[in-house]
Amino acid sequence: MTSWVETVSLTLPRRRRAARVFALACRLITWSGVVLLGVLLVHVSREGFQWLDWDFLTSFPSRFAERAGIKSALMGTLWLIGGTGAVSIPLGVAASIYLEEYARPGRIKSIIEINIANLAGVPSIVYGILGLALFVRGMALGRSVAAGALTMSLLILPVIVITSREAIRAVPGSIRQAAFALGATRWQVTRDHVLPAALPGILTGVILAMSRAIGETAPLIMIGALTYVAFLPRGPADSFTALPIQIFNWASRQQAEFHGLAAAGIIILLVVLFVMNGVAVYIRNRSQRKPQ
């Protein structure tokens, strides 16, 4: 009787070939994403690079393409991101601490969890409508930085809660047990051990969520952020514009010069995004190198 193992040599070449095809497909799919990004960057640079100079960064928008700049949009975006961070980070991290460390498993916790997951999938325009009703009209904040930041906070809160919870859950239970066994209260355990260990993960999630907020346009248009602003916001109650809105505004003009300006604005927006993602990667790498 021949062993079944001897027949393996017959099927092995075919299995090898299938493995190679699959590896090749994976490689192609991965690279297609990189290529797409490259095409986008080249295209945008070719159109926008000539407009990029110091004046572009330090000028307000103008009817004349040569004099138009992105100063108010860039500052508006920074204000918006600052405000969004100030609201969404404490709320989001606190909510995730509650859900992971304090909430007892049960109906109420499941309902909260399902709702947060659902909120993360709600289209941003819906948040815009909510912001318009709740902040712009309801709280009479008007078309202000505060209204924009609160709306953006609503938008990214679910993302922050979800990523922070994962980071907190990744802290080994043995650390909590060790701390509890020394007569610590839950708050002491959370403050001294769980949060420091989870911090890199929380920060990464927060920065990625903020990056999303930077690029969002729909909710800002909905709450009526202005498209032409020739001043800088001095406080949360002032009106503002933001990078994506300015880009949208320029891109929808007839004249070709403004399309170049839009491309230059996109370059600035991408630089801000790359910097933020770079910070996230840096934080993650640093925490991995340190023995945690």
Place this chain on the structure above:
Amino acid sequence: MTLVHPMRPPTREPGSAPAGARSAILEVENLSIWYGDNRAINGVSLKIPEKRITAIIGPSGCGKSTLLRTFNRMNDFIPGLRCEGRVRFQNRDLFASGVDPVEVRLRIGMVFQKPNPFPKSIYDNVIWGPAINGFRGDRDRLVEESLTRAALWDEVKDRLKDSALGLSGGQQQRLCIARALAMQPEIILMDEPASSLDPRSTARIEDLLFELKKLYTIVIVTHNMQQAARVSDFTAFLESGELIEFGETEQVFTRPKVKRTEDYVTGRFG
């Protein structure tokens, strides 16, 4: 009086303090523990003598760790777990309504199966427990004393500020013991403290136990019977959540009164 589970022959009281024992620091009275509908501990009564090493042995899943974790209320964190009966620590019921589990854990320390130092410096590992509990004395002295008692001082005295994660497994476990000692507990519970260590580190931990029992009461759970025989003064044999036999270690291992104990300690266990 020791309560005896109705399933047992009334003539034998397996949990009563063995002859020659000192006064009991911990008295378990007819303790039963359920995970949901599943009974993990069934009517266990036991008196843990002061400043002695008591070993709890038994096959995997017999409830040794569950029983141990009742003593400092670490089971509180397990949802769906229910206790009946009493555990008295210095004549106070650990489960009485006015007892704060945090206070229980201050006085009854614990060392876990896998070394679990905090990802902090060696110094901070030792001082964290006292610090959060309002220790006002000389921190450096407390750290040195605790590490010395845990037989670790000489190895780490020049790198107290280094991360505890850079220590070997055996050193980490001794650091965890030092961390428990820094709280100056009355009882130290050890849940298979050497099971993840190599034989050399295990021997060091066992030597350390002999030193520590002069000052502390130690309850150690182990599935290693040679270890129980080597280090403990008293041994409790647990099977399927029931206390089969409790007595002086020498007697339990050489002249067991119950057949099931004999089968287990001689390795004839099914």
